[in-house]
Amino acid sequence: MGRCGRPKAAILLTFLVLIWAELVAGKFLVEKNSLRVFTPESIKGNYDSAIGNFGVPQYGGSMAGAVVYPKDNKKGCQKFEASGISFRSKPGALPTFVLVDRGDCFFSLKVWNAQNAGAAAVLVADHLDEPLITMDSPEDGHASEEYIENITIPSALVDKSFGEKLKKALSKGDMVNVNLDWREAVPHPDDRVEYELWTNSNDECGVKCDMLMEFLKDFKGAAQMLEQGGYTQFTPHYITWYCPEAFTVSKQCKSQCLNHGRYCAPDPEQDFSSGYDGKDVVLENLRQLCVFRVANETRKPWVWWDYVTDFHIRCPMKEKKYGKECAEEVIKSLGLDLSKIEKCMGNPDADADNPVLKEEQEAQIGKGSRGDVTILPTLVVNNRQYRGKLEKGAVSKAICAGFEETTEPSVCLNGAAEVETNECLHNNGGCWQDMAANITACKDTFRGRVCECPIVNGVQLKGDGYRSCSASGPGRCRIHNGGCWHERRDGVTFSACLDSDDGKCTCPPGFIGDGVKKCEDINECKEKKACQCNECNCRNTWGSYECTCSSGLLYIRDHDTCIGKSASEVKYGWGAVWLVLIVLGLAGGGGYLVYKQRLRSYMDSEIRAIMAQYMPLDSQNEVANHVDEDRA
Numbered sequence: 001m002g003r004c005g006r007p008k009a010a011i012l013l014t015f016l017v018l019i020w021a022e023l024v025a026g027k028f029l030v031e032k033n034s035l036r037v038f039t040p041e042s043i044k045g046n047y048d049s050a051i052g053n054f055g056v057p058q059y060g061g062s063m064a065g066a067v068v069y070p071k072d073n074k075k076g077c078q079k080f081e082a083s084g085i086s087f088r089s090k091p092g093a094l095p096t097f098v099l100v101d102r103g104d105c106f107f108s109l110k111v112w113n114a115q116n117a118g119a120a121a122v123l124v125a126d127h128l129d130e131p132l133i134t135m136d137s138p139e140d141g142h143a144s145e146e147y148i149e150n151i152t153i154p155s156a157l158v159d160k161s162f163g164e165k166l167k168k169a170l171s172k173g174d175m176v177n178v179n180l181d182w183r184e185a186v187p188h189p190d191d192r193v194e195y196e197l198w199t200n201s202n203d204e205c206g207v208k209c210d211m212l213m214e215f216l217k218d219f220k221g222a223a224q225m226l227e228q229g230g231y232t233q234f235t236p237h238y239i240t241w242y243c244p245e246a247f248t249v250s251k252q253c254k255s256q257c258l259n260h261g262r263y264c265a266p267d268p269e270q271d272f273s274s275g276y277d278g279k280d281v282v283l284e285n286l287r288q289l290c291v292f293r294v295a296n297e298t299r300k301p302w303v304w305w306d307y308v309t310d311f312h313i314r315c316p317m318k319e320k321k322y323g324k325e326c327a328e329e330v331i332k333s334l335g336l337d338l339s340k341i342e343k344c345m346g347n348p349d350a351d352a353d354n355p356v357l358k359e360e361q362e363a364q365i366g367k368g369s370r371g372d373v374t375i376l377p378t379l380v381v382n383n384r385q386y387r388g389k390l391e392k393g394a395v396s397k398a399i400c401a402g403f404e405e406t407t408e409p410s411v412c413l414n415g416a417a418e419v420e421t422n423e424c425l426h427n428n429g430g431c432w433q434d435m436a437a438n439i440t441a442c443k444d445t446f447r448g449r450v451c452e453c454p455i456v457n458g459v460q461l462k463g464d465g466y467r468s469c470s471a472s473g474p475g476r477c478r479i480h481n482g483g484c485w486h487e488r489r490d491g492v493t494f495s496a497c498l499d500s501d502d503g504k505c506t507c508p509p510g511f512i513g514d515g516v517k518k519c520e521d522i523n524e525c526k527e528k529k530a531c532q533c534n535e536c537n538c539r540n541t542w543g544s545y546e547c548t549c550s551s552g553l554l555y556i557r558d559h560d561t562c563i564g565k566s567a568s569e570v571k572y573g574w575g576a577v578w579l580v581l582i583v584l585g586l587a588g589g590g591g592y593l594v595y596k597q598r599l600r601s602y603m604d605s606e607i608r609a610i611m612a613q614y615m616p617l618d619s620q621n622e623v624a625n626h627v628d629e630d631r632a
């Protein structure tokens, strides 16, 4: 099944992508920054370059450098250090911009190689006469391309003819100095920045998904602060595809789409026969859209950031928790109205449009200065697509560059928070808490609120931070009694917690119960557990019992029996007979010892008396000492 499923999946995927490509053909806008050459005189002027979709462009800023075109490894596909080449600039000199030719390997690899050799930026010269294109990172499935997230320098593609000009000037021995300028890369018309993130709830697509999730967690705090301060208006978006009409009843479309083929997503594992289907992803995307809408209605749109990050942490595909049940727990813990979200999601099986998803499909098509959205994830700032690594610092720069001069919030200027964002004050941030012990897993950090089990009295609590946190190991009973039952009555305390009993609560002897909420006294008298002999009088106490014997008999607790004062009076059990024999034996032995000691001390004093008649005693003390020793 898996074997024949795969090629079919691939065909359908291609089909979906083809349909998509057709839909958007020619509407993809390339985001540019300006490149100015200031020497040599012969090529001085402004040129366009296309911002690479990885690395860190300096939105709102500019950067000057000296261009270098390597003699070998002109395409930058091999490591430069291997041949002893370094682009590190000397102190006081302009940073090095490395010019490489397009072709033979991924754009990102060229930039990575140049960065490792000390380049400050990379210019890639196109090898075709064509309009500028956007250099993207390799598509999913190249797990070995993990270096992409470590690219920190900006890169830009320049067209073929400008590339030739640069090379010619360099070959003549000219010093070529250029300025890369991102100041106009984002429009900045007013004092509020509108931005959108085209995202996906799929958390299993490799490096790209990992980077997206990392960004969401990292940027959350800043996003929420900007939103709460009224500086930005953020909207999340989700791309969907549609199934060609002729295929809507096919098994493939059914497993990848909602609403009879109207809204589809590719299968997360590209295998229809196992794991999650595209349909599961579209449904969760729809839920996230609805979470945003419902949160936005209550004027708290920023709760979306909490939802998506919590969902990622609590409901990952890896743990098979991705889906409705887990999602609804997250929704509830964030205090959102579940019924409103359900209503917004509508019926995913209906043969009808879903207004929310339909709007998303329409929004994918470019309008105004923004081209079609085809790369996932894509950030759009003031209706202009952001290019570069999705990373907190770089994105913050791009958003801050979107404010009209002098209207930036102070967070853009000095990085200081100016809005009170302690979300733990509301609904405890949806995190675990123990009200009785006044401990909470909610922490307000610069990354927004996180739910993490706290350290209390030096003991690290463990758990998911959302539903549970409990102490373990030594000292765990000091923390709110380890979450176990305990009770004090009349100066006596009983506890179901033992430090050594890791993570468990066990009722102490004399009690029965779950050890957490309740331990109930066992009525030993009634349950016939003790004190049941004929002469026994049983009285239950809290946690124990008292037993007395009638007719002057003695109760022996260890043997749970009544015995008389002499062996003949033993009423029950051979154990008691043995006990009496042992007692007698001990008494006899004791008597002998006493007798022996008496005799000795008697003889001692007799001998002394006799001796004293013949010689004087050294001292009274010595006698006293001796006696003391003998007595002891």
Ligand SMILES: *[C@@H]1O[C@H](CO)[C@@H](O)[C@H](O)[C@H]1NC(C)=O
Residues within 6 Å of the ligand: 146, 147, 149, 150
């Ligand atoms: C990327 O950076 C991280 C942390 O700085 C490091 O652990 C990792 O090995 C780097 N990856 C590559 C491919 O250099």
Ligand SMILES: *[C@@H]1O[C@H](CO)[C@@H](O)[C@H](O)[C@H]1NC(C)=O
Residues within 6 Å of the ligand: 235, 293, 296, 297, 299, 301
């Ligand atoms: C969110 O709410 C604001 C006003 O409260 C509104 O202008 C905006 O269109 C809403 N966004 C969505 C996606 O509903």
Ligand SMILES: *[C@@H]1O[C@H](CO)[C@@H](O)[C@H](O)[C@H]1NC(C)=O
Residues within 6 Å of the ligand: 438
């Ligand atoms: C709970 O603890 C916090 C700090 O840990 C403290 O500020 C607060 O007053 C405590 N509340 C109660 C009811 O004890």
